[in-house]
Amino acid sequence: EWKLKLVDRRIARIVRGAQDLPGQKLFQYLDDDGSRRPIRSDEVNRYIRETAGADFSSKHFRTWGGTIHAASLFAQTERPESRAQQKRVMNGLIDKVAERLGNTRAICRRCYIHPQVFDAWSEGRLLSEIADANKRKRSIPGLDDEEALVLRWLKAQGS
Numbered sequence: 001e002w003k004l005k006l007v008d009r010r011i012a013r014i015v016r017g018a019q020d021l022p023g024q025k026l027f028q029y030l031d032d033d034g035s036r037r038p039i040r041s042d043e044v045n046r047y048i049r050e051t052a053g054a055d056f057s058s059k060h061f062r063t064w065g066g067t068i069h070a071a072s073l074f075a076q077t078e079r080p081e082s083r084a085q086q087k088r089v090m091n092g093l094i095d096k097v098a099e100r101l102g103n104t105r106a107i108c109r110r111c112y113i114h115p116q117v118f119d120a121w122s123e124g125r126l127l128s129e130i131a132d133a134n135k136r137k138r139s140i141p142g143l144d145d146e147e148a149l150v151l152r153w154l155k156a157q158g159s
Contacts, residue, residue, distance in 0.1 A: 059111075062101060064147075066112030070097045071150045074121040075130040086122065116159050129153055 027039045045057045073093045080086050091105060098108035109118075120126035133153035140148040 063112050063114075066097050066101055066108060067114040067117060068147055068150050069100055070094070070113040070117045071126075071130070071153070072146060073097065074117055074126055077121075078127075079121060079124050090118070090121070114154065114159065116154060116157050120157070129156065132156070 028036045029039065031037050041058065048056050048058060048060075070093065073096060077089060077093060080089055094105050094109050094113070097113060098105050101108055101112055103112065117126070120129055130149065130153055133156055134149055136152055138148070138152075139145075140151060143151060
């Protein structure tokens with residue numbers, strides 16, 4: 001099992017873009033005969049469905065990643081008083097998530113960030129709710145600390 005971190009933005013963008021294209025070749029491996037065998041995005045999604053259930057795909061991982069990044073950014077950002085300033089700040093934070101995911105602001109807002117993040121921040125309750133969730137620290141197998149915190153927070157919100 002390998003855990004890779006792509007630091008080349010160009011390659012990371014290509015891999016991210018390939019995730020949503022049916023049949024797009026993502027990676028290759030050498031089989032027992034030494035022949036190159038491509039691994040396509042539909043094969044990855046089939047594996048995810050077989051492993052996690054029919055309702056799952058690679059998009060769920062992108063949504064989770066977008067939600068984690070957004071929750072972290074919004075939780076570190078004070079909410080301005082004026083609606084206009086709130087909108088500017090919110091768009092700037094969504095742009096950061098969109099850049100990481102390689103999507104537009106509109107797609108990122110609509111598809112890759114849990115709406116509860118926007119609602120809680122806009123209503124001025126995200127900072128305190130995240131702080132409350134952080135008091136109930138407990139590890140969750142398979143999740144890092146930030147993911148576990150966001151999951152605890154979402155569960156506390158009934159999501």
